[in-house]
Amino acid sequence: MNGTSLVGYAILRANFDSGRPNYLDNFLEFAVDAVRISHPVPAAPEAVSSRIEDKFGITIPTLVARNILRRAQRLGRLDEAGNxxxxxxxxxMSTGRSVSADFDKFIRQENQVADRLIDYADASGLAARGTLNREQAAALIGAYMDSHALPLLRNAVQGATPPRRLDPGENYLVSCFVAEAHESDDDLFNRLVEIAKGATLAAVLRMDVSSLQASLKSLTIYFDAPLLIDLLGHHGETAQSASRDLLALxxxxxxxxxxxxxxxxxxKSILAAAQAQLRTGQRVSETFRAAVYFLEGGMSPSDVEIAIQRFDDELDGLGIEEREKPDTYHAYGLDESLLQDNIRKAIHYVNEAALRYDVDSVSAVHRLRQGRPGETLERARTIFVTSNHDLVMAANRSREDAHEYPLALLESTLASLLWVRSPTLADSLPAKKVAATAWAGMQPDPARWSQYLAEVERLEERGSLSRDDAVLLRLSSESKRELMREANGEPDQFAAVPPSKLVELVKESLAEPLREQVKALQAEAQAVADASTSSIAAAQEDATSERETNRVLRERLEAAEAASRSTQVEDRERRVRLxxxxxxxxxxxxxxxxxxxGVLTLALGLFPVIAPNIQMELPAPWAAILTIGGGAVIVVGLLTQVVGGSLREWLSALQKPLALWLHTRRLDKLGMTVGHEVEVTAEPELAAAPTS
Incomplete structure (x- = not known):
């Protein structure tokens, strides 16, 4: 791999975007350019392949180069010269346009990306200033994209050339660079995505395929358990989105x-184990993704139980068919003892049942192929897809036929292979893959991280580290990020970062956004203060003028209030008088x-006594009046003896209601209403009156 691979990837991606009718046509321009260089001296496929790799950094197997040259001959662009x-x-030669015509343009683009990596390495301190030149930077980016284009697949394909392997520090540097571009520089990130697309196209070619147009209708893809959990969203939205993109493709x-x-x-057993940890309150390991997802989501054991009960229906809704493994073991059986040994060496299983599940899955895929190896994806008939890197390596080491298509693929590898066949089905997949690769490259190796957490636990047990600090290191994503940053991505340097120091770094990292917010608020407040300073003098003048105005208004208001009080006093006195x-x-x-x-009653009472004869001679009405009057006198006399009191006392109770009625009528005529004068003024006394 050399620096010019970025140029080759850019040209290859441009050819691919132009919609060539055949996959190999994307490489046609490279082959014709290699022949043009030696014209009129004939160029053999071996020389063509070598020139393409030297100039464009793209490796084309000799057999594939021969097929591309023959296709160029059929198109009338080349002639066979013998041998x-x-x-x-x-x-x-007269009308053709060489791909080298665009070489300088792509070189400038490559240099710009390489220079950005150099600037980032210097600014971040991940590489000593001045130690990384442009050629080395371009080579790092090319190797990074190449190694992650179709991970593990070329190791599994017979005769494939393995990519250059970056050391952990280099991988971490480029991962951080890509992640930074993803977060803050869309233009740079889009350029990196285009490079990744070209790397993927070139990686597929190294598998020695002749066409990617064959139908996949005969292919069945079997998903591993963690990917099923991804699809249903129990490992978080990011994992669900990536797995569903693969499913859709x-x-x-x-x-x-x-x-x-x-x-x-x-x-389901994985979900049940997570449910048990939630129910018992056990410490959740940060590597137990499902348990961490449920815990951070605030879900209860009953919520997980519902997820388990719905599992089958949700898989069916996604179009994933549940099938039993074949029973044709003796006819097409794989050496399961060898397979199990290979997997056990590669993976440390806490649960022996998980080992058995993986052996059964890989062996079942082999048996479903019924002894037909199939050297391409469409002819493989079945494939097992997983997110377990070590399982893929172990499974493919156990194949009985070296030419057999890999039994297992990483989900990112399969997604890339499917995307090359039909990029329009998942146009955003390369960008997602580049971002996910960068994020993964910034994480510590799981085994080394587990060792580091074991040291954290020992310090916690000895009391050298508080429980809160230990929890922070175990569960905070910042702890991984800060450890990798402090060790420059080198796992061997983890031991040089004591947990106590890492705690401080994590706290500092978590506090940094808050400090930035405080600074922003302070800057905003200062801006407001600066803007207000220029108007203080004017405001003071306005305040003086306003104070004078207020004084005048206050005097007027006081005068009005005094007049109002006088009017109110007069009004009240008038009401009291009334x-x-x-x-x-x-x-x-x-x-x-x-x-x-009283007089009438006395007269009526005495009249019958003084002149009884006269009453007999009076007209009937008058006689009745005299009789009633006499009776009234007798009744009043009896009431005063029985009930008590006098007629004067009885009438005095009517004094205030009658006075209020009369007072109200007089106020109505004056346009006034009754006020408090009725309550605060004493009732007038009745003068002496005759008692009955």
């Missing part, structure tokens, strides 16, 4: 999707009425 060598045709290309029955049981007058008038009327009633 399998080729020269350019006359029409190509597979189904869009006609492939069938399924899961073995034992894999479904395994997935109320007292009403009382006197009622009192006077009641006294007169009492005297009149």
């Amino acid at each position: 399998g060598a080729f020269v350019c045709s006359k029409s190509e 597979a189904r869009g290309l006609g492939a069938r999707t399924a899961a073995f029955s034992h894999t479904v049981r395994e997935a 109320w007292r007058k009403a009382g006197r008038d009622v009192n006077r009327a009641m006294i007169i009425a009492l005297w009149v009633v």
